[in-house]
Amino acid sequence: MRKINMRQSFTVILLCLVFFSSCENSKQTETTGSTRLVADESLMPIVEDQLIVFENIYKNADIEAQYKHEKAVINDLLKDSTKIAITSRTLTPQEASVIEKRDLKVRVNRFAVDAVTLVSNKNSADTVITVQEIIDILKGMPSKRQLVFDNPNSSIVRYLMELADISSLPTKGIYALNSNAEVIKYVHNNLGSIGVIGFNWIKQPTVELEPLVAELKVMGVKGLPGKSGSDKFYRPSQDNLALENYPLSRNLYIINCQGGGGLGLGFAAFLAGDVGQRVVLKSGLLPDSMPPREIIIRK
Numbered sequence: 001m002r003k004i005n006m007r008q009s010f011t012v013i014l015l016c017l018v019f020f021s022s023c024e025n026s027k028q029t030e031t032t033g034s035t036r037l038v039a040d041e042s043l044m045p046i047v048e049d050q051l052i053v054f055e056n057i058y059k060n061a062d063i064e065a066q067y068k069h070e071k072a073v074i075n076d077l078l079k080d081s082t083k084i085a086i087t088s089r090t091l092t093p094q095e096a097s098v099i100e101k102r103d104l105k106v107r108v109n110r111f112a113v114d115a116v117t118l119v120s121n122k123n124s125a126d127t128v129i130t131v132q133e134i135i136d137i138l139k140g141m142p143s144k145r146q147l148v149f150d151n152p153n154s155s156i157v158r159y160l161m162e163l164a165d166i167s168s169l170p171t172k173g174i175y176a177l178n179s180n181a182e183v184i185k186y187v188h189n190n191l192g193s194i195g196v197i198g199f200n201w202i203k204q205p206t207v208e209l210e211p212l213v214a215e216l217k218v219m220g221v222k223g224l225p226g227k228s229g230s231d232k233f234y235r236p237s238q239d240n241l242a243l244e245n246y247p248l249s250r251n252l253y254i255i256n257c258q259g260g261g262g263l264g265l266g267f268a269a270f271l272a273g274d275v276g277q278r279v280v281l282k283s284g285l286l287p288d289s290m291p292p293r294e295i296i297i298r299k
Contacts, residue, residue, distance in 0.1 A: 030266030034062040037084035042198035070155035084264040111271040113286035115199040115236035116248040118219040128220040140170030203284030223247030241286040
């Protein structure tokens, strides 16, 4: 009997893996097959809306979504645990090079604009806040206000740390939980706290969170002097996002590293298309491109 050495055995296993991988990809097109994406937890409501509509239109498409904090989402891309991600930032050149070394092309498309939203308890006196006050709290300056975040590794924390130009969070004035849902529950039950969440959690909460969200107040925010929204306090809305009045806006992206055609490419095209942009519009976020209005003239 012919003996197979360790190197030959490893080669056989590798060829099998490549074969089965190619078979899996061959079963997938832009609108059929199954795949997995990882999305920022703060964007779950809008992602779920898009997936429901996409899979309702394309009956043979099955996209499994997992929701994690931003650092975990990016790590999954870099470790090749997923090839599709939805985040509020693009990849750095260094991160993109890691993926491109696997002979994969990184495709990034913006599909919406979100608002980092501050909420307070309905019985709280807090109704407005300035960006400068937020920065002061993040820099550890004394304040009677307490900011409550979803997760220390979340996109919202990263966004505000960049805004304040800090490398670490202070030990006072900041309280981190695990998710946007936990922030909503905490602010609802704790007078004096200010929650920082994604706008789509306010516009489209889960059934469980609806009665809690109804009893929260969305705070007005005033921008830094000389910056957008510095003339008065603005609350997040599609109009204020479109006019760039609301000072805490962020872009939402789909990152597709699948290589050739596949559900990643199809879902990205769907998000950017007329139906996907209408889903964004209905969600309360700002679409990347405003869908045209259809006017029916009856005789």
